[in-house]
């Protein structure tokens with residue numbers, strides 16, 4: 001955790017979830033009511049097909065709903081894409097950009113991720129900008145160089161802490177059940193904090209840095225307690241309300 005920074009527990013459903021899954025959103029939106037919601041933010045990013053219905057289910061809940069990607073342009077001839085404005089129009093408040101699956105599957109580079117984050121900001125959305133090293137880069141000792149390059153290239157100038165969240169996701173930890181050691185996460189997050197503070201001053205010192213990659217109820221407390229880890233970006237374990245809420249609730253103990 002970073003002192004004075006409000007944690008964010010975010011779920012990325014990826015290409016999972018149909019109308020039948022809305023029960024899980026309902027259960028999460030009920031589960032995050034209560035005292036902890038005054039100290040910790042909760043967010044679910046379902047597939048775009050569920051976005052509007054999901055926000056409608058959460059109108060009086062502290063649970064925010066976001067999207068998993070947006071186009072860099074506000075509108076136009078881009079078949080199959082959705083814009084940040086469309087997400088805002090569905091009452092979405094956040095959008096994930098630069099997830100490693102987008103970087104790999106769709107050849108997205110830092111410049112494009114930065115343009116998407118800019119589009120998110122222009123639509124008054126919070127951009128969750130994902131970065132992280134591959135297994136090979138870690139093996140070659142390049143982790144911090146990769147993070148430095150991705151931070152520099154993917155975050156727009158003038159980004160502020162209110163509308164920008166960084167998600168550090170080691171690619172090799174996503175969906176594998178593997179996680180870096182506590183010392184490795186601590187080193188990476190301390191490094192990112194220094195980089196952000198140098199570039200953005202006070203805004204960088206309070207910009208949230210999430211950890212993502214095989215976060216589960218069983219390891220969440222240890223990971224969320226690490227300095228400069230300001231929440232989680234959760235894939236698989238966010239699909240079940242029970243698991244997402246168990247992760248969210250580790251803050252009851254961490255903030256007691």
Ligand SMILES: O=C[C@H](O)COP(=O)(O)O
Pocket residue numbers: 012099169173174175176177212213214215233234235236237
């Ligand atoms: O966006 C979420 C991450 O890619 C983590 O996924 P995971 O929790 O299934 O490893």
